[in-house]
Amino acid sequence: MTAVERPVAGPIGAEELPALRRRISAVLVASQILGGLGVATGIALAVVLAQEVAGTESLAGLAPTATVTGTAVLSVPLAALMTARGRRPGLVLAYLIGALGAGIVVVAAAMDSFPLLLLGMAGFGAASSANLQARFAAADLAEPQRRARAISNVVWATTIGAVLGPNIAAPAGRSVSGLGIPEAAGPFLWAAGVFLISALLVAVLLRPDPLLTARALAPVEEQSPAARSIRAGAAAVRASPRARLALVTVAVSHTAMVSVMSMTPVDLGHHGASIDLIGLVISIHIAGMFAFSPVMGRLSDRFGRLAVIGLAVALMACAALLAGTAGASHGQTMAGLFLLGLGWSAGLVSGSALLTDSVPQPARAAAQGLSDLTMNSAAGLGGAAAGLVVAQASYGWLNLVAACLLLPLGALALFTRGRPAAS
Secondary structure, three states: OOEEEOOOOOEEEHHHHHHHHHHHHHHHHHHHHHHHHHHHHHHOOHHHHHHHHHOOHHHOOHHHHHHHHHHHHHHHHHHHHHHHHOHHHHHHHHHHHHHHHHHHHHHHHHHOOHHHHHHHHHHHHHHHHHHHHHHHHHHOOOOHHHHHHHHHHHHHHHHHHHHHHHHHHHHHHHOOHHHOOOHHHHHHHHHHHHHHHHHHHHHHHOOOOHHHHHHHHOOHHHOOHHHHOHHHHHHHHHHOHHHHHHHHHHHHHHHHHHHHHHHHHHHHHHOOOOHHHHHHHHHHHHHHHHOOHHHHHHHHHHHOHHHHHHHHHHHHHHHHHHHHOOOOOHHHHHHHHHHHHHHHHHHHHHHHHHHHHHOOHHHHHHHHHHHHHHHHHHHHHHHHHHHHHHHHOOHHHHHHHHHHHHHHHHHHHHHHHOOOOOO
């Protein structure tokens, strides 16, 4: 097919696709920078704020749990909206809900209401859902042999905002000290404004919609509405061993990362770390998550998705060993958190590319929504358990549990490697 119907106006010729890919990628990169800034600014002190409001460490882990739960709960509705209307409406709505959630967190902190804080954190998670879904938007029009690189470039864009975010958390907190708002809630006020700008950027510039354009380019027999349903997406995943491996990869990688990362600020605080040092450690961790994602994308395209999944398992196992045995050594904790982020990057990029490769085009948006639901539901449970494990045992035990999660993933990857790709 040499041309398709443009969702807004005029036909798109095949010769226009490279320029269109670059323009859509640029918009997604810009939105990821802003979205990453907003999410990281708030997440840096989420556990600290929750501990202040709840008055107990054992409930502190519920703050990141509420965030990933909100991300998970919204994944399927957003996937359904994107399936029906395209990427743009789904991303805009997610950023708007994220801004509302951040505002609720600020109100909850001022009122000292822990239940309201959890509600706000759940809404805040919608912005994370937008950031995650953007990687799939980058893959909509990508050539198959460059799909992992397209995903990784958008994931990489989060580096700028995500690394800056924890480091401006302290100034953001000080900026609201005269307003009767706890300092740990200040970053959420800033995040709300950033999410609103992200929503506006996507609404105005993400045109034509990449998913609708990719759908129009697909063969006529693949354009049935029934083939695009959530049920069809779930069926496509069940039918493909590699798609199932992709879901397990992103779920385990995300669960191990969220569980360890969410309780690291608390452990550092126990060993005398200042808020500025905690922000630096989280920044290094986030740099590992995002800064090297283009490397993971190129490795995945060059050596295959399964090889990079194996790399993810190895990196995260080393991270658990370093962080779990660090004790008062802040440098060792920092090294462990960096490797944890690097392993997460390898797992997310390779798993996302493998999922997109393994399901038919009509079912991809639904399968991708199912993937985000699975990974964030699992991470939500992990985050909730993390606070209890640290309170009842130790941070070292938490890392040991995270390492144990990697064993079945490694076994499944080896088993799947021995099966044909089309099975």
